Amino acid sequence: MQVTIHGGVGEKGRTCIGVAQAGTRILLDVGVDTSSPRGLGYYPAIGRDELRRLDAIIVTHAHEDHVAALGWCLANGFAGRVLMTAESAAEMGATLAAYATPEECALAARIAPEIIAAGQDFGIGPLAIRTGRSGHVVGGVWCHLGAEGRSLGYCGDVVPASPVFAMDPLPPCDLLLVDASYGADRVPAAERGGAIRRWLAAHPQGAVLPTPLSGRSVELIGLIEGPIAIHPSMRAALSEQIAAEAWLKPGIAALLAARLAAAQLWEEGRPLPPAPLLCDDGMGLAGPSRAALAEARRVGHPVLLTGHIPKASPADAMRTAGLADWLRFPTHPTLPENAALAAASGAARVLAHSCDAQTARLLAPDIPNLVADLKPGDSIEI
Structure with a gap:
């Protein structure tokens, strides 16, 4: 072979x-x-x-x-x-x-x-x-x-x-x-998750969290215990992922569904919400994260990046300028x-x-x- x-x-x-x-x-x-x-x-x-x-x-x-x-x-x-x-x-x-x-x-x-x-x-x-x-x-x-x-x-x-x-x-x-x-990287997943929770607690005015639509978005819904916000275009895909219980750990689907049902909705042209805003694609190259990151930059709203940051992406530019923090999500x-x-x-x-x-x-x-x-x-x- x-x-x-x-x-x-x-x-x-x-x-x-x-x-x-x-x-x-x-x-x-x-x-x-x-x-x-x-x-x-x-x-x-x-x-x-x-x-x-x-x-x-x-x-x-x-x-x-x-x-x-x-x-x-x-x-x-x-x-x-x-x-x-x-x-x-x-x-x-x-x-x-x-x-x-x-x-x-x-x-x-x-x-x-x-x-x-x-x-x-x-x-x-x-x-x-x-x-x-x-x-x-x-x-x-x-x-x-x-x-x-x-x-x-x-x-x-x-x-x-x-x-x-x-x-x-x-x-x-x-x-x-x-x-x-x-x-x-040797940092355990539980320690990474705890650091993200502490960062969010220190930013009660809310923050933009660019994230891929599949995978990490669902993980973050499971991690964030307080209110969250999402773009309306994400709801159907997130609901489908949460409903696919055969792919999930036993017992987690009900918790995820309840948190998604309670999520605030944010759309382009509106003020950023006072809650963690999950918006795909995670890099600012496409999807609602492009507009959310631009608005966060304009008004000085907190931004937390949690995954890979491609060179020359909007997320990379904001982190380089000190306008976004980064904590790797596991x-x-x-x-x-x-x-x-x-x-x-x-x-x-x-x-x-x-x-x-x-x-x-x-x-x-x-x-x-x-x-x-x-x-x-x-x-x-x-």
């Missing part, structure tokens, strides 16, 4: 992993790099000839760094199968609308993804594929691929200890790709969690995706089998 890096290893963003076995070729995820200008560095590092030869693309979840290049792949020769969960398929259009061109969106809208379910076993050519809930988002899965006695474990984005979303155990594998979005594994995943997998080799090579090298003392020098264009044999 040959694994080729097309993005996301040795760099942050555009996660895309190629797998080839006995003439069958697939991609795991097709993300974009929102820190790069639209062009070669924005899309996966894969050529037209390779795209034409692909049999399938499996999408682990519908965040931009995992799915937003799907239309670009179609525009550049891909004509194979597309597989994802029903929840990811429902969310994909909104993600592409924010991060893809109109042509790419139109091409992606014409396909009918094959629906897979967490825990479902299926095959693509000689590859036996298993999936499980990732703990990162409703509809998010990890993937395990096996052939001829060798296997690959691909985390996608995972959260081993989410208080809201459930994660299934990963099977043993020979090569494991861990989600290293948080690099060498929606990816800490280093101890990744070390535990690697040890439990029994993998002889481990790769770190969603981080640059310098960050990956910092993980090696805790993950002894980590290979930290791969980059887009490189391949590794299992």
